Amino acid sequence: MPRAVSTARLANGFQHGCSVRVCLPIPWALSNDGRSRYGMRNSSNTSRPEPTNAPQPNPNPNLSSKPKRSRTGRNAIMTATGILGGWLLASYLRQPEISPDGFVRYTLTDRQTVSPTCSIFSLKPSKRSAAIDFSNPALSRAVTSVEFKQPQLQIARSYTILPPAPGQADDELRFLIRKERNGEVSGYLHRLPEGSEIEVRGPFVESALPDDVARVVFLAGGTGIAPAMRVAHTLQRDERANVRILWANRAREDCIGGQGNRFSQDTTTGWWSNWWQRSTSLRQQEMSQDTEPRSGEDKSTIVQALDQMAYSTATAGTGEDRIQVEYFVDEEGTFIKPDIVKRLLQHGNSRTNDDRQALLFVSGPEGFITYWAGAKEWVNGREVQGPVRGEVGKMQPLGWTVIKL
Incomplete structure (x- = not known):
């Protein structure tokens, strides 16, 4: 996102x-002279004495001067120094840059x-x-x-x-x-x-994510599906956790092949209760019917990944499909409605009979987050969640922790 x-x-x-x-x-600003402010040290302005060509007197005339090295010896030393310097430079250039x-x-x-x-x-x-x-x-x-x-x-x-x-x-x-x-x-x-x-x-x-997650409801708008996929992937092998993703897009082109929106077909109380836990065989039948792409359509990469995660939990032998995804498309007249979310939270919470946590995530564009849970805020230079407002705030969901991404 x-x-x-x-x-x-x-x-x-x-x-x-x-x-x-x-x-x-963010610290990558440049100084006025165009140089990076980081990792640089100001050079000293202290002046140095100029060299002179005048001969210097021998401080101890009783000691003879050292003999001069031969030109061949000096060349050998310079050659060795150059080779060593080149090796050090090459080693430095091969070091990873940060x-x-x-x-x-x-x-x-x-x-x-x-x-x-x-x-x-x-x-x-x-x-x-x-x-x-x-x-x-x-x-x-x-x-x-x-x-x-x-x-x-x-x-x-x-x-x-x-x-x-x-x-x-x-x-x-x-x-x-x-x-x-x-x-x-x-x-x-x-x-x-x-x-x-x-x-x-x-x-x-x-x-x-805490270790004791029981229920997750994830409201995702557009590319807000990316963190939803991270959450589902993390909890994929946790047999105690159930994940429900409601993904809203403006156009079908963003979720080609993604079907499985059963909310518009059945919203009875009994069905809502059963949505949290259905038999493996029933879910496999639904997947074969609901997620079949339309004629001439292929499933997008994101839809394929979501289907695979849902299918892996549906066939794990637990008798329960722990990851479910519902698709909503504006141009098709299907929307995530507050009544849908409210009843989902109520029935999901009623099935949690222990102290494990129930998490409601909201992720997407700023307008999407603000509508559902209120805007995030800045306090003393820190970005914080801010009060839960919006449609979720009106619901006052008991036992659910609301997280804005």
């Missing part, structure tokens, strides 16, 4: 239902078109740059993002890292990026040819 940023962020946690980010100014502001270089290896305005970008570390460090174990249960720099304008924008695809290399990163109208960073990225180098830094933790 893209979001304009001018801050470096630290890891979030769950604190009173809010994830908090510590914000610091810019003073923390950015490293990645190479654009592939760009896969998802829709006329949206693509999946695949990046790998550049041969002459260090890679982003993902060794922290806490990142395994986190929604993470990295910042992309637009070098001409010296601005950055944050994008969520997609979960790994089958056969993806360990050092490869993928991002779902929409070319926004007048988007400085997204437009720059979509103009780059394959093989281009891109400056990125991170990772940043947008939200960390």
Whole structure:
């Protein structure tokens, strides 16, 4: 999910239902003389004595002067010094580069078109740059993002890292990026040819999933599906957790082949209760009917990945399909309605009979987040969740932690 940023962020946690980010100014500004302010030291203005060609007296006339080295010896020393210096310089140039502001270089290896305005970008570390460090174990249960720099304008924008695809290399990163109208960073990225180098830094933790998750409802708008996929991927093997994703798009082209919207067909109380837990055989039958692409359509890469996650939990032998995705398309007249979300939260919460957590995520464009849960706020230089307002605030969902991404 893209979001304009001018801050470096630290890891979030769950604190009173809010994830908090510590914000610091982005430090890649230049000094007035055009030099980077980082990693440079002012040269001394102290004057040095000028050399003179006048002969210097021998301070101790009783000692004879050292014999002069031969020209051959001096040449040998200079040659050896040059070889050593060249080796040291080559070794230095082979060291991974890390810019003073923390950015490293990645190479654009592939760009896969998802829709006329949206693509999946695949990046790998550049041969002459260090890679982003993902060794922290806490990142395994986190929604993470990295910042992309637009070098001409010296601005950055944050994008969520997609979960790994089958056969993806360990050092490869993928991002779902929409070319926004007048988007400085997204437009720059979509103009780059394959093989281009891109400056990125991170990772940043947008939200960390606790270990005791029971229920997740995820309201995703547009490219806000990227963090939803991260959450579903993380909880895919957790047999105690159930994930319900409601994905809204303006046009069908953004979710080609994605069907399975049963809300417009049946909204009875009994059906709602059964939606949280249905038999494996029933879900397999629904998937074969509901997710079949229309005539002449192929499923998009994102829809295929979502279907695969849902199918993997439906056939795991647990008797319960733990990941479900519903699609809503504006141009087709299907929308995520407050009544749908309210009843989903009520029935989902009624099925949680222990102390495990229930999480409601809202992710997408700023207007989407504001409508559903209220805008995020800045307090003392920190971006915080802010009060839960909007449609979710009116519902006052008991037992649910609301998280805005």
